[in-house]
Amino acid sequence: MMPSSKTTRSRPLSPNVQIYRPQLTSVLSILNRITGVLLSASAVVLVVWLVAAARGPQIYVPVQAAIASWIGRIVLFGATFAFFLHLCGGIRHLVWDTVNGFELRSIYISGWAVVAASVVLTVAAWIASASMGG
């Protein structure tokens, strides 16, 4: 930044984000970012899991047991919801990239659709997994 007063202009400043009341639009926006960061950690687990499988059953079985433990399942459930929220939110962003759905009404409809679809897909995935003998 240029500290000289001659070159400094009074530019508009936006207030800190904490001042605003949380809305569906802003909450989904930050959640897309938070779930993205959480899914980055999940991607590391995916590589650990693949390496364990490559090393053989003596390594894979304890890793699989850790994932199947109660703590592992709670984390996996959270990761499943984060995945579907990021997926549905990402598809919403791809639609926006085609310059569609920007009307306020459309934004709220697609926002609630993302929330509903993420919940339904997460529950459906775990019911499907349970029906496979999990």
Added chain:
Amino acid sequence: MDPPNMQNMRSPLARAIGLGSAKEGVGSWWAQRVSAVALVPLTLWFAASIIAHTSSDYATFVVWLRTPLTAVLMILLLIALFYHTALGLQVVIEDYVHSTTRFAAVIAVRLGCSALVTTGVVAVLHITLSG
């Protein structure tokens, strides 16, 4: 060129040099979208496969991973996933880290993602090609 109110917003130096956009940000933006489109079917295939293998033991799981189609899709998933992750984490870092650690953090993310995708691909190839 600039509307009158915009002229007041820019410093004389910026107006003189004509500094505007860096003209290369669109590359990352586009890559983020392309990898996102690729990840929609790949991640859904992965989730469905994992659900189908809920009660599979090691031997069954490895037999599935050894099939060429599974190996190809898993490697494509790893590449798209860590490319998308590196681009996404870089945007997050650039938005919130303002000190000199920003450069180090972006480099760490890129090297970390490169190492992870290489490790994952080698693990898949090891399973597919061994035995």
